[in-house]
Every structure is written in structure tokens, then in C-alpha cells.
Amino acid sequence: xxxxxxxxxxxxxxxxxxxxxxxxxxxxxxxxxxxxxxxxxxxxxxxxxxxxxxxxxxxxxxxxxxxxxxxxxxxxxxxxxxxxxxxxxxxxxxxxxxxxxxxxxxxxxxxxxxxxxxxxxxxxxxxxxxxxxxxxxxxxxxxxxxxxxxxxxxxxxxxxxxxxxxxxxxxxxxxxxxxxxxxxxxxxxxxxxxxxxxxxxxxxx
Amino acid sequence: xxxxxxxxxxxxxxxxxxxxxxxxxxxxxxxxxxxxxxxxxxxxxxxxxxxxxxxxxxxxxxxxxxxxxxxxxxxxxxxxxxxxxxxxxxxxxxxxxxxxxxxxxxxxxxxxxxxxxxxxxxxxxxxxxxxxxxxxxxxxxxxxxxxxxxxxxxxxxxxxxxxxxxxxxxxxxxxxxxxxxxxxxxxxxxxxxxxxxxxxxxxxxxxxxxxxxxxxxxxxxxxxxxxxxxxxxxxxxxxxxxxxxxxxxxxxxxxxxxxxxxxxxxxxxxxxxxxxxxxxxxxxxxxxxxxxxxxxxxxx
Ligand code: HEM
Numbered sequence: 027x028x029x030x031x032x033x034x035x036x037x038x039x040x041x042x043x044x045x046x047x048x049x050x051x052x053x054x055x056x057x058x059x060x061x062x063x064x065x066x067x068x069x070x071x072x073x074x075x076x077x078x079x080x081x082x083x084x085x086x087x088x089x090x091x092x093x094x095x096x097x098x099x100x101x102x103x104x105x106x107x108x109x110x111x112x113x114x115x116x117x118x119x120x121x122x123x124x125x126x127x128x129x130x131x132x133x134x135x136x137x138x139x140x141x142x143x144x145x146x147x148x149x150x151x152x153x154x155x156x157x158x159x160x161x162x163x164x165x166x167x168x169x170x171x172x173x174x175x176x177x178x179x180x181x182x183x184x185x186x187x188x189x190x191x192x193x194x195x196x197x198x199x200x201x202x203x204x205x206x207x208x209x210x211x212x213x214x215x216x217x218x219x220x221x222x223x224x225x226x227x228x229x230x231x
Numbered sequence: 232x233x234x235x236x237x238x239x240x241x242x243x244x245x246x247x248x249x250x251x252x253x254x255x256x257x258x259x260x261x262x263x264x265x266x267x268x269x270x271x272x273x274x275x276x277x278x279x280x281x282x283x284x285x286x287x288x289x290x291x292x293x294x295x296x297x298x299x300x301x302x303x304x305x306x307x308x309x310x311x312x313x314x315x316x317x318x319x320x321x322x323x324x325x326x327x328x329x330x331x332x333x334x335x336x337x338x339x340x341x342x343x344x345x346x347x348x349x350x351x352x353x354x355x356x357x358x359x360x361x362x363x364x365x366x367x368x369x370x371x372x373x374x375x376x377x378x379x380x381x382x383x384x385x386x387x388x389x390x391x392x393x394x395x396x397x398x399x400x401x402x403x404x405x406x407x408x409x410x411x412x413x414x415x416x417x418x419x420x421x422x423x424x425x426x427x428x429x430x431x432x433x434x435x436x437x438x439x440x441x442x443x444x445x446x447x448x449x450x451x452x453x454x455x456x457x458x459x460x461x462x463x464x465x466x467x468x469x470x471x472x473x474x475x476x477x478x479x480x481x482x483x484x485x486x487x488x489x490x491x492x493x494x495x496x497x498x499x500x501x502x503x504x505x506x507x508x509x510x511x512x513x514x515x516x517x518x519x520x521x522x523x524x525x526x527x528x529x530x531x
Contacts, residue, residue, distance in 0.1 A: 063282070064290060066495060066501060067495075135489075138490070139488055139490075192488060193488065196398040197398060
């Protein structure tokens with residue numbers, strides 16, 4: 027038992043290392059000026075895009091189990107936290123290298139740019155989820171409260187994709203793919219029965 | 232970035248390259264005698280420090296080859312630029328289709344080092360080779376009613392893979408008022424860094440309007456027409472609220488989704504500082520008079 031459990035932990039540790047390696051590797055290449063003429067945008071986009079991809083992957087794990095009976099639940103927390111580290115790196119690149127820690131630029135962006143506002147709210151929603159990711163937190167909150175709290179992730183996903191749509195100049199293939207994936211994930215979550223009931227109630231009253 | 236002096240541009244390479252470009256191409260061979268003088272080059276280089284050829288040719292917005300900045304360098308090699316024809320149409324006495332070679336035949340090439348400011352909020356400095364648009368317009372003899380000049384990019388999806396997706400309404404079109412087109416700064420480029428224009432930068436013939444956002448400087452031009460009505464332009468047709476016909480660089484008029492007050496300078500690495508965007512991209516003295524009395528917030 028102990029042995030198999032520690033193998034499982036090593037596996038998850040390995041997964042963390044593999045999934046997070048791109049963060050320092052890309053940053054190192056950026057420092058060495060090997061990311062093309064515009065390393066700031068490269069890192070900002072790369073971390074942002076990977077954050078979105080990992081968010082979508084995290085939220086595919088439950089449907090994968092329910093529909094295709096593929097069980098990756100034990101990796102879900104790892105994917106969720108990896109998502110958070112990418113978002114965090116993305117925002118650090120924005121704050122430190124893109125706007126050069128200028129409070130003026132930050133404030134004017136937050137007041138005026140809808141895509142920054144959407145990204146910012148998305149980040150604010152992801153913080154409590156990352157903080158309450160441990161087993162301890164699940165127990166402390168009670169699993170029911172924890173589950174309800176973590177439904178926020180769907181709002182975070184919606185705002186992230188809105189963030190991406192708003193900052194894009196055209197509909198690229200990548201953007202279409204992520205938007206479609208997001209819509210599928212959200213649609214799978216809607217509980218048809220419940221909504222039908224609500225509709226009936228509205229019409230009958 | 233350090234200020235480049237003339238001697239820093241590795242003169243040997245520079246001049247060998249220049250000779251190559253002049254001697255190496257049929258289009259250019261007729262112009263050996265008409266290179267730029269050293270004085271001209273020196274005067275312009277001392278003001279702005281150009282980005283490296285590597286940067287200029289690997290950071291391009293040329294959606295005909297894909298939406299990523301590195302797509303044009305990757306996918307533009309297939310583009311055939313010889314032979315190339317330019318159609319002249321509309322309100323002119325010289326309608327017709329002309330070989331580019333013929334058009335370039337009697338043009339004296341010069342170098343212009345301009346800052347290019349992209350609407351996305353970055354800039355770089357490019358040493359173009361070419362000639363003022365005015366020279367071509369004079370030759371084309373437009374009629375008096377011609378108030379605008381319209382430009383069109385090549386449409387050839389089998390060589391321009393980005394055109395297979397309808398992300399924009401192809402072919403790409405742009406336009407200028409006739410006064411803007413005749414301004415001495417307005418330039419048609421056929422080369423850069425002393426070499427023939429690389430495909431990803433809009434070969435074989437592109438517009439350069441340095442006081443406007445980069446997307447106005449249409450690439451790989453196949454058609455120029457003179458009109459009395461303001462011509463359609465691709466980006467303002469795609470999104471009229473965000474991109475206007477004029478699209479002059481203006482730090483005081485923000486793009487609805489981002490600020491235009493500052494710009495990131497390409498080539499300064501991770502720790503580069505933003506620079507303040509200048510009115511008309513620093514060319515106010517030369518072009519400000521074109522817009523006297525105009526509400527630039529309305530005519531963005
Ligand atoms: C405070 C929060 C955030 C800020 C300030 C922020 C800022 C930015 C900026 C400045 C860009 C580049 C825009 C440009 O092209 O100039 C960007 C792109 C992007 N961001 Fe964010 N962001 C935030 C949160 C997020 C979150 C939570 C996600 C998703 C999980 C995300 C995903 C993306 C994606 C996918 C891109 C586009 C990448 C690409 O073009 O390939 N961002 N963000």
C-alpha cells in the first residue's frame with residue numbers, strides 16, 4: 027500500500043515537473059534573447075495561451091470520466107494548480123516586463139481595457155480556488171461548500187475566453203478552437219432537467 | 232538600444248550586399264548608376280538607429296501568410312515576385328497594366344530610415360530602399376477629379392496560405408488622399424537594408440507611410456487606382472469603430488481596446504523600456520499641415 031501510494035505520488039510529482047518545465051525554459055530563452063524580436067509579447071502570449079489550454083484540460087477531466095469512462099481524476103488537482111502557475115507567470119510578465127511596473131498604465135488598463143478587466147476578474151476567481159486546493163482545505167470547508175466554491179472555475183473559464191476574444195484582432199484558428207472547447211465544456215455542465223423544471227414553473231405561474 | 236553610427240552597420244557587408252542586390256537582379260540591374268549617395272545615407276542614419284535585418288524580417292504582420300508574426304518569414308518563400316505587373320486604373324490618363332521592371336526603370340532609388348509604428352503598440356526602425364510615391368503618380372498623370380489613391384495587394388491563395396481563410400476580406404485594400412499620397416515622405420519601397428525587399432516585408436513593391444499605423448503601408452501591391460470617393464480599406468471595413476480611414480499615429484487617441492500613448496521598442500529584449508509615442512510618429516513637422524483644422528478624434 028505505502029509503496030504503491032508513493033509511486034503514485036512520484037508520478038504526480040513527475041507530472042508537475044513536466045508540465046511546469048516550459049515556464050523556466052521559456053523565461054531562460056527570453057533572457058538569452060532567443061525568443062525572436064519581441065520576447066516580452068512572446069512570453070506573455072505563451073504563458074497566457076498555456077494557461078488557457080491547461081484550464082480547458084483541467085475541466086475536460088470530469089466529462090472524460092462521465093462520458094468516456096476514462097479516469098484521470100487523480101491528476102485533476104495537478105492540472106488545476108499548473109493552470110494557476112501559468113496564469114501567475116502570465117500576469118507577472120505583464121506587470122514587470124510589458125507595462126514595466128507602471129502604476130499609471132495598470133490603472134488606465136484596468137479602467138479602460140475590457141480585456142484586461144476580464145482577465146483580472148478571472149484571475150481573482152482563480153486565487154481562492156488555488157488556495158483551497160489541498161485535502162485539508164476540502165475538509166475544513168466541507169466537501170459540499172468546496173464543490174460550490176469551485177464552480178467559480180466555470181466563470182473563470184468564460185472570462186478567460188472573453189479576455190482572449192477581446193484582445194484578438196481577428197478570429198484565428200486557435201481562438202476558434204479554444205472558444206469551441208469552452209462552449210462544449212459549459213454546455214456539458216448545464217443540467218437540462220433542472221432548467222426544464224424552472225421553465226415549467228415560469229410558464230405555469 | 233545603442234545609437235548606431237554609420238560605421239556600425241558593418242560597412243563591408245552593407246556595401247557588398249548593396250552591390251549584390253543591384254547586380255543580382257534583373258529588375259534592379261538597370262539602376263546601378265542610381266544608388267544613394269553616402270551623404271544622404273549618413274544624414275538619415277544619424278537620427279534613427281535601425282533594427283537588425285533579423286528583427287525586421289522575422290516580426291511581420293502580413294496576414295496573407297498567417298496571423299502569427301513569424302508566419303510571413305516561414306511561409307512567404309513560395310511567393311513568385313518575378314514577373315510582376317502593376318495595374319493602373321481609375322481617373323487617370325495612363326490606364327493599363329505595366330511590368331514592374333518598366334516602372335522601376337527610370338526611378339532613382341534612395342534610402343529612407345523610418346520608424347514604423349504598429350497599431351498594436353510596438354515600433355521598429357527600418358532602412359527602406361525605394362522612391363517617393365509622388366514620382367510614380369506624376370508619371371501616371373491622374374485627372375483633376377482624382378481625390379484619392381486606392382491600393383490593392385496580390386490575391387493568390389495557392390502562394391499566400393493565409394488567404395485560404397477568410398479572416399479578412401481579401402484582397403487587402405488600402406487608400407490615401409491624393410495630398411497624402413503626394414507628400415514627399417510617402418514612399419514606395421522595393422528593398423531594405425540595401426537588399427531586395429524580402430517577401431515577408433511586402434515584395435516586390437510596398438507602400439511606406441511613416442506617420443500612419445503600419446497597416447496603412449500596404450504590401451505586395453498589384454493595383455493602384457485613382458478615385459473621387461474615399462476608397463474602401465480592409466481594416467476599417469472589418470471593424471469601423473476601431474480602425475479609421477486616416478489611422479494617423481496619435482498618442483492622444485486610444486484604440487478602443489488599448490492605449491496608444493506608449494510603444495514597446497522591438498529589439499530591446501526583455502528589459503526594454505517603453506517609449507512615448509510621438510504625434511504623427513514624429514513626422515508632425517512634415518505632415519501636420521495636411522490635417523489642419525481636422526478633428527483627429529473623429530477622423531481617427
Ligand atoms: C490580471 C489578469 C490578466 C492580465 C493583466 C492579462 C494580460 C494579458 C495581456 C496584456 C495579453 C496580451 C495582449 C496583447 O496581445 O497585447 C494577454 C493575452 C492572453 N491572456 Fe491574459 N491577462 C490576465 C489574465 C489571464 C487569464 C486568467 C488567462 C487564462 C487562463 C489569460 C489568458 C490569456 C491568453 C490565452 C492570451 C492570448 C495569448 C495569445 O495571443 O496566444 N489571461 N493577457
